[in-house]
Amino acid sequence: LITSRLVVMFAGQYDLSLLSWEPWIRKTETLHFTLSLLVSSGLLLITFLQTRASILRQQLKWVVWGLSLNAIPFTIFYAYPYLLGKEISLLQQAFATGASILLPISFGYSIVRYRLMDVDIILRRSMTYVLATVSVVVIFMLGVVKAGQWVHELVPSISQNATVALQVTIMSLAAMLFAPIKNWLQERVDRLFFGERYDNRRGLAEFGRTLSSTTEMTDLLSSLARRLGEMLYVDRLAIFIEQEASNKFHVAYSANLPIDPALSPEIINLALGSKHGRGYILAEQLSGSEDANRKLLDYFVPCYVRDRLIAIIGLGKTIEGSILTSEDIELVRGLSGYVAVAIENSLLYRSEKEKAFALAKLKDFSENIIESINIGLLSVDKEGYITNWNSALEELLAINRGDAIRHP
Incomplete structure (x- = not known):
């Protein structure tokens, strides 16, 4: 047409x-x-x-x-x-x-x-592109139009071809400046929109690495919840962690929720299948109208480590009651990998700590048994060195326990 x-x-x-x-x-x-x-x-x-x-x-x-x-x-x-x-x-x-x-x-x-569309994202990017385009156009007009006039005024004998070559060079430089100008303006516009939250959103990777080095589960989850609240301006959230030897998840941390939410099998199945999808679950997707999660939390972001679902982050709307933007969800998805690794490390640390505590108690128990026997007893390791020497043996042989330990 x-x-x-x-x-x-x-x-x-x-x-x-x-x-x-x-x-x-x-x-x-x-x-x-x-x-x-x-x-x-x-x-x-x-x-x-x-x-x-x-x-x-x-x-x-x-x-x-x-x-x-x-x-x-x-x-x-x-x-x-x-x-x-x-x-x-x-x-x-x-x-x-x-x-x-x-x-x-x-x-x-x-x-x-x-929230049919992410209006704030469109507004920020449109503002950036408009400002960047205007800046490049100003540079282009000053560089191309005025440069030719200035060159002719300074060097009247210059040829037309040389003037055109100079103008083409300035046009190329103006085109090359568009990307750095756009990036610089994008940072300024984001700072204007987000204010103090801008630094929290920018330092996401560094926070993720710091989070991975945290071994105590309580400190890890409270730090994560605080950062999510500052970054997304949300107050209602919950973190669910997989229970050992089962496919169920329990609430490990929650904030500003009247009751502890429970993950239904439907959410877990959707989370297991979301790795190759869009990567998060909307409460609106849940078929059960009586599901309490639809009133408490609006988003569920799975956390994977080596294709294993280890945790799920539940988020509500912002403090102002607004829906999270796609950019907000992508930030949480980017952080979910660090969260999964950190939680797995913390669980391993806690497991090893519990094993070490159990071994220490078992050792104390065995030593108390040996110590309570009235006959002289000693124990040796596989190399033949003495590892235990009870008090009855000290009295019989008149050798202190400290002198006997670690001797063949």
Whole structure:
């Protein structure tokens, strides 16, 4: 259609017969636009009827209503009579075009109320690209346009080819400056949006490495919860850890929750299957309407180590009641690997600590038994060195225990 219109526009100046195609091109464009509105409305309506997630239904509900209330009046009052060659009254035009205001309103409400898109991310990136583009354009205008004038003023005898070469060089430099300018502006814009939380989000990898070196489980989980709260501005969270010799998970840490949530088998199965999916679970996905997790927590991020699900991080909405953005979820997913390694190390450390404590108690118990016997007893290791020498043997042989230990 675009090609046909361009051909008629330019070639019609030389061949007036091509101008007769103009009405057919306009009707084809109107038909194409009308079919696009109707088909997109139908597809969105089918998606709305098939989806089970309530948040997605709320998002689609407003979009479907806005698009349908725009498509139907336009089709009835404008497209249909126009394609049949009938005259369209001002009232029909008003009905057809007046409903168009519902489309941006419905999209805007869905975006603001139900987070149809990550508006803040779009706003930050758009602002960055606009500022970077303006900066490069200013450099381009000053460099290319003014540079040629300045060169001619300084060196009047310079050739045109040399001036063009200089301008091309400046254009190349301006293009190369776009990326560093964009990155610099992106950092400034992020600092403006996030404030004190910016440093917490930027130092994620360093925090993950620090977390991996923490061996005490209590310190590890409290540090993780504090960092997540500062980074995402959330207050409701829970950390679930796998129980030994079972596929169940228990709450190892929770904050600002009226009760300790329990992970249903459905969440665990979804978590086991999410490694190769989008990597997190929405509470809206859960089929059980009575599931308490849907009221307490909104997101569940699995933590894997060597393809083994070792923990699940549960998060609520922000303190302000907003839904987390896709960027927030990606930050938690990036941290989940460090969390899994840290929790596994802590569990191994605790297991070894418990084994060492049990061995120490067993050793004390055996020594107490040997010490309580009235006859002289000693024990040796496999190399034949004395490892124990009771008090009865000290009295019989008049050799102190300290002098006998570690002797053959």
